[in-house]
Amino acid sequence: xxxxxxxxxxxxxxxxxxxxxxxxxxxxxxxxxxxxxxxxxxxxxxxxxxxxxxxxxxxxxxxxxxxxxxxxxxxxxxxxxxxxxxxxxxxxxxxxxxxxxxxxxxxxxxxxxxxxxxxxxxxxxxxxxxxxxxxxxxxxxxxxxxxxxxxxxxxxxxxxxxxxxxxxxxxxxxxxxxxxxxxxxxxxxxxxxxxxxxxxxxxxxxxxxxxxxxxxxxxxxxxxxxxxxxxxxxxxxxxxxxxxxxxxxxxxxxxxxxxxxxxxxxxxxxxxxxxxxxxxxxxxxxxxxxxxxxxxxxxxxxxxx
Amino acid sequence: xxxxxxxxxxxxxxxxxxxxxxxxxxxxxxxxxxxxxxxxxxxxxxxxxxxxxxxxxxxxxxxxxxxxxxxxxxxxxxxxxxxxxxxxxxxxxxxxxxxxxxxxxxxxxxxxxxxxxxxxxxxxxxxxxxxxxxxxxxxxxxxxxxxxxxxxxxxxxxxxxxxxxxxxxxxxxxxxxxxxxxxxxxxxxxxxxxxxxxxxxxxxxxxxxxxxxxxxxxxxxxxxxxxxxxxxxxxxxxxxxxxxxxxxxxxxxxxxxxxxxxxxxxxxxxxxxxxxxxxxxxxxxxxxxxxxxxxxxx
Numbered sequence: 001x002x003x004x005x006x007x008x009x010x011x012x013x014x015x016x017x018x019x020x021x022x023x024x025x026x027x028x029x030x031x032x033x034x035x036x037x038x039x040x041x042x043x044x045x046x047x048x049x050x051x052x053x054x055x056x057x058x059x060x061x062x063x064x065x066x067x068x069x070x071x072x073x074x075x076x077x078x079x080x081x082x083x084x085x086x087x088x089x090x091x092x093x094x095x096x097x098x099x100x101x102x103x104x105x106x107x108x109x110x111x112x113x114x115x116x117x118x119x120x121x122x123x124x125x126x127x128x129x130x131x132x133x134x135x136x137x138x139x140x141x142x143x144x145x146x147x148x149x150x151x152x153x154x155x156x157x158x159x160x161x162x163x164x165x166x167x168x169x170x171x172x173x174x175x176x177x178x179x180x181x182x183x184x185x186x187x188x189x190x191x192x193x194x195x196x197x198x199x200x201x202x203x204x205x206x207x208x209x210x211x212x213x214x215x216x217x218x219x220x221x222x223x224x225x226x227x228x229x230x231x232x233x234x235x236x237x238x239x240x241x242x243x244x245x246x247x248x249x250x251x252x253x254x255x256x257x258x259x260x261x262x263x264x265x266x267x268x269x270x271x272x273x274x275x276x277x278x279x280x281x282x283x284x285x286x287x288x289x290x291x292x293x294x295x296x297x298x299x300x301x302x303x304x305x
Numbered sequence: 306x307x308x309x310x311x312x313x314x315x316x317x318x319x320x321x322x323x324x325x326x327x328x329x330x331x332x333x334x335x336x337x338x339x340x341x342x343x344x345x346x347x348x349x350x351x352x353x354x355x356x357x358x359x360x361x362x363x364x365x366x367x368x369x370x371x372x373x374x375x376x377x378x379x380x381x382x383x384x385x386x387x388x389x390x391x392x393x394x395x396x397x398x399x400x401x402x403x404x405x406x407x408x409x410x411x412x413x414x415x416x417x418x419x420x421x422x423x424x425x426x427x428x429x430x431x432x433x434x435x436x437x438x439x440x441x442x443x444x445x446x447x448x449x450x451x452x453x454x455x456x457x458x459x460x461x462x463x464x465x466x467x468x469x470x471x472x473x474x475x476x477x478x479x480x481x482x483x484x485x486x487x488x489x490x491x492x493x494x495x496x497x498x499x500x501x502x503x504x505x506x507x508x509x510x511x512x513x514x515x516x517x518x519x520x521x522x523x524x525x526x527x528x529x530x531x532x533x534x535x536x537x538x539x540x541x542x543x544x545x546x547x548x549x550x551x552x553x554x555x556x557x558x559x560x561x562x563x564x565x566x567x568x569x570x571x572x573x574x575x576x577x578x579x580x581x582x583x584x585x586x587x588x589x590x591x592x593x594x595x596x597x598x599x600x601x602x603x
Contacts, residue, residue: 126321141336147560147577152339207320236424238539287422
């Protein structure tokens, strides 16, 4: 080590360089890391409480406190929440809501991303008269409170014969995902080098050819961001689910709320927390698996609220 | 000859126009059409079904003399001011904390931000459980020996909205932190060096130099928080369902209940138009500053 130093810095007076190293246990560090620890503890606590409550039996919940780890771990509440929990008289568990949500999620996410990416592509590369005006209206539309437009949409869906059915809800998700996704794709496509587009035009590629053979393959990261945004957004939706579907098609969030806040019967807090965890797991997995992309996605989707 | 080669105007760029049809339809039918439809119908006496029998401002007069609506507005004000102040202050403090070149920054950010991935329903239900006086925080503090300790925000009409606020802040501050942190990272490092040379304490640099420089970031955060506040609905439904009594009602819930529960469409339309109005009050100055200013100024 010493030899090495002498060789590389021969002739130069060697001294300490770079910023002064800070002692690990300085008061400043203790304060900063102490605060961070408390903050992390606070934010992590509800998740912890959810998990431990869902693993306890009811007798233990009545005796103990919500923060203590389970003495005897039981998965019974999870089984019950999934397969037996009741909404009203229907005791088939949350599994039904889960599969409804999956059935809503897949077409909604796919269609909204497909349509919005084509919109964004048209706006970025094929501007036509008035295209910017429509785009501005669309972006301002993102700020219109949903409550203002929910009723007219009920009428439109009823006229189309889609009210209360899954395709109707899919359409609603496509519509309300459009402002933010179009913005996302338009900005991304605008940032791609224009020469690429021009070269393809010279080679005779048309609107769809350029989209499918150049734009899509070059924009996979932004498609992933859009996917994360839509999957969490659609999965977490409650308002549209409760308005535009009938009880047999209720998405998971609506069914969860009906199970937990039902006034009938004895409250089973462990089953409730297991059901809550089950509903939260999907976005949590996406969150923990996607890391930085999630941050990018929500930053883009911020206006969606 | 010239006429033959010149393509018809509407057919130019036809593919792009067809591709943009969903966007055009959504913009015109949903965001313009439906909004106007609702505003127009807010002046009618629609009840079970929408109909065009105009009654002037009667729905609005009735709205503003309904106790439930007034409570909703009051709650929204408390919730809104609380959200704004605490999200910005806590969000900024956390961002500044994470900006101190700490280790494990990614881990810390992941922990603070994860609630944002959860739905309001999940958030509301978890906090309903934690704030449950029989089992939650109140029970634990009492079992530590403080027999008279009272902390039951969800069962006390006077403070129930702050119980909702606690849950809302837990869910949303992480996101505000991320936005403000990206703003902090955008500040030129030279600023810090200059203030260190001048011997200005760090907190003063933050307060008088960095925060004013981050104005655009704060405005973005402000718009995001405000848009979220006015829409607040699911959280209340899950956590309190407007209770106890009507103590934690919010405007969005008033709209939903008028339209789909009590068959009083006119009230729902009038209330939702008021919501739109409040968004515009925030949005128009922001849009003016953001877009109008750029055009005229630079």
